[in-house]
Amino acid sequence: MKRFLFAILCLLLVCLIGCRNKSHTPEESGAHDLAQIKDSDELVVLTLYSSTSYFIYRGEAMGFQYELSEQFAKSLGVKLRIEVARNVPELIQKLLDGEGDIIAYNLPITKEWKDSLIYCGEEVITHQVIVQQSNGKTKPLKDVTELIGKDVYVKPGKYYNRLVNLDKELGGGIHIHEVTNDSITVEDLITQVAQGKIPYTVADNDLAKLNATYYPNLNTSLSISFDQRASWAVRKDCPQLAAAANKWHEENMTSPAYTASMKRYFEISKAMPHSPILSLREGKISHFDDLFKKYSKEIDWDWRMLASLAYTESNFDTTAVSWAGARGLMQLMPATARAMGMPPGKDQNPEESIKAAVKYIAATNRSLSMIPDKQERLKFILAAYNAGLGHVNDAMALAEKYGKNKFIWHDNVEDYILLKSNEEYFTDPVCKNGYFRGVETYNFVRDIISRYDNYKKKIKS
Structure with a gap:
């Protein structure tokens, strides 16, 4: 019996030593x-x-x-x-x-x-900052004490909590407005500050700095929190x-x-400078009107619509390169340009740029053929040109889910491209392409349609 117990103890000891040895290396x-x-x-x-x-x-x-x-x-x-x-x-x-x-x-x-x-x-060091305008009309706030008596609009959570604590530290006086609407994001509030709709909001410094590249009139220098x-x-x-x-x-x-x-x-500004019509007297929108007239026929577009798209994309600058790497007159991404058959090194050639863009528009039109109304489909094509087809499909799926018409852009699908920057919506199971800064696409479609209407009034077809 003693020998048997001794053998069992030895076996347990061997197993224990083996287990310890096996835990020595990450690989094992x-x-x-x-x-x-x-x-x-x-x-x-x-x-x-x-x-x-x-x-x-x-x-x-x-x-x-x-x-x-x-x-x-x-x-x-x-x-x-x-x-x-x-x-x-x-x-x-x-x-x-x-x-x-x-x-x-x-x-x-x-x-x-x-x-x-x-x-x-x-x-990296992050901290919360006041987002405010810096347009020369009013001096930006430089000290937190200057927030007393001011209206600051913030989302619930850490921004609201920090403002409440700061208000207590200052003895009260900050007019804090908690924006509880789920469809409004921090970036939406930053946009509202840039547009002058609200005077102040709060954001993390990296997010504020990025948004300042879209809105050069923003000041993000006033910190209101400890470094994190x-x-x-x-x-x-x-x-x-x-x-x-x-x-x-x-x-x-x-x-x-x-x-x-x-x-x-x-750092790079994402705001595109714009210039007026080339010559109203001569009926010219740009130096590329003949090319717009030639290639617009392939997609059955009014050439002035194609011109409006080019103007919004590049301001008719054939050498333009966007922050994202889009190039040339029609601002095609390099991978898209290659897929549409643009020869290497020809991204600054206006004809090659227009030709490739027209091919891309034709392909997008085929992908959106389920939209029955041709004029309505054109708005979706413009949106896809700006955002990519994936985000437009997501917005259509959201519109359908929430009872809107997924084949109508204005006041329907455009509302959901806006909501693609909101976590509640871009994490929805019907969305396949995640976050998107939809305000750019929302404005892009409206700007092109508005400019096209203006061209129609001033320039003969």
Whole structure:
């Protein structure tokens, strides 16, 4: 009996030693660190849809965090795959569940997650700012004490809470208006400030800075909160990946690719300057009228509509390059231009640009053939030209879901392209393309139609 018990004890001891030995290396414990990522040839990045992180524009993936993720994956010599979460808690949970390798998003650095995550990459400082006009008529506020007696419109949550606390610190006097309408986003409030509809709102500094590239009359310099540190993150069992991200960010900060991405989203103006009709007396809209007349016949458009589209896209500048990389007179994205048969290096050629744009319009028209009314379909085509067909399809699906006519643009589908910047709507199961800054498309269609009506009054067909 004693021998039997001794044998059992020895067996248990061997098993215990074996189990301890197996836990020594990440490879043996099942951790998915840098070595495993390189073996799989794929980096799975977790992020959120937003104008500062990741979105689809004209059929192409974009966003500051997306571009940094691309650069990081390239530095590792692996492919990039993006997985999108609905919010920050889900983002962290997906990482901990092994559904991704790294979070590429400005994740707040907090004690709550220090035992589960390794914060890595570039550490950025975020804070809340007052968004106000800077148009020369009124001096922008430079100190928080100047908020006393002012009307500030904010969304519920951290912005509202910070203002309430600031109001207490100042002894009261800030007129705080909580905007509880779910269909109005922070970026909508920023737009309202730019348009002079409201005087002040509050946003995070990176979001405010990005929106200032759309509205040059905005001032975002007044901070109203303490600094919050934020960075990317990996699981605790991925120290090699964290070290690689740290090293890459340190070396990447001065690279041309990083600088170009920073400028694209936070510095380059996205507002297009516009000029008047070339010659009203001679009946000319632009130097390219003959080309508009020639190619508009292929899509059965009034040439003045095609001219209106070109004007809105490029201001008739054949050398124009947008913040997103769209080029030439008709501002086609490089991938679209290639798909439409534009010869390499011909993006500044006006005829090649118009010819490719007309092919793209014809293809879009076929994709939207379910819209019976031809004039109504034209508005959808314009919207798809600006946003990409995917976001227009999402807006149509939302319109149908909420009882609007998905084949009518004005006051129907256009209302839902606006709501594509709202988390409640872009995370709806009927939406397949995520976040989109719909206000640009909403205005784009209206501007082109309005300008076309003006051309019809002043320029003969």
